[in-house]
Amino acid sequence: MxxxxxxxxxxxxxxxxxxxxxxxxxxxxxxxxxxxxxxxxxRTMDPVILEGLKDDVFWNFFKLCVFGSESSSNHPELEHIGIKKLPKLRGSPLAAETMGRMLSMDLQASHWNFILQSELWELRQGETEILRALRLSYMYLPFHLKRCFSFCAVYPKDYKFQKERLAEIWVAEGFVEPQDICCQYFEDLVARSFFQKFNGRYVIHDLLHDMAQKVSEHDCFILRNKSDFDKVPQNVRHLCILPSSEFDDSNLLRLCKYTKLRTLICKINLGKRTCFVMDHWCTKLTRTRVMSCAFTNEVPDSIGNWKHLRYLEISRTCTLKRIPSTFCWLYNMQILYAKKCNLQSLPADFDKLTSLQKFDKELG
Structure with a gap:
């Protein structure tokens, strides 16, 4: 909980x-x-405080993560280096797996010493030793993987990721292209234990999610309740709005001042007021590249202002029947998901969307 x-x-x-x-x-x-x-x-009784794994069990698990077995006899120098820093991981299996995967990329003593002697171990920012270890594993990711993973902080904990869908969004954000390379980036992050497979989709462990939010605290933000509107970073680029009975259109219109926004994920349903709010967003937030909304009964004509928009998703069943002709001004549009909408027709100039790669819909 x-x-x-x-x-x-x-x-x-x-x-x-x-x-x-x-x-x-x-x-x-x-x-x-x-x-x-x-x-x-x-609680109705005294809590049980869980400690990390005992040293001998943890060491065997760590070796399994690094070498693929519990034997390190072929690497006595690396064993000596690892044992010295092992206490820093506080017996956390997640820290062992993440750090172990990173060390396994290069079984050279110089690589191990460079990482394990990093000054990031000495950071004092109110973080636990485990979070510092995980942050260290993030810092040594290649730049392209850092950017892709840190973006995921805009999603809430326990979010179930679809590899192909997230890859499409990474492309829309301009992190990399084409999409097949993004899928490989995703697999690289899975191999490093930044994602874990779960029932056909993927999740990010809670501690890794905490770390992602730490490294992207000025770029990504999640709105959970009304008081969060006062905490949004001034230069925020990626924003997620979770369902809350506290939100109304007056709250959401306050987001118009964050003109550097590139991503807007809106999980709430304002009913007939949705189009009113979207109209203001389309007028003010002109740098938007990715828009995912749960519901809208109408797309405003002002959507034509979103010249940089590349990805639009309407995820839930709604009564949207038409797309305005101004939508055809979005010459960068790549992906449009509107399968659960009740679309009756498309604009006459829809074929002018020459960058459109995928349109998932069902016409009524």
């Missing part, structure tokens, strides 16, 4: 627990968290 589980003065947690009030004697609920406020808010 995360701290936001206790939002609305704990009412969210109470609603979650409501179905479990009628249970058999002896039933129990196990809650895991890294948030002290959650511990105090939900």
């Amino acid at each position: 995360w701290g936001d589980a206790l939002r609305e003065n704990g009412q969210c947690w109470k609603r979650f627990c409501a179905p479990f009030r009628s249970v058999k004697d002896g039933s129990m609920m196990l809650v895991t968290t890294r948030c002290p406020e959650v511990t105090e808010g939900v």
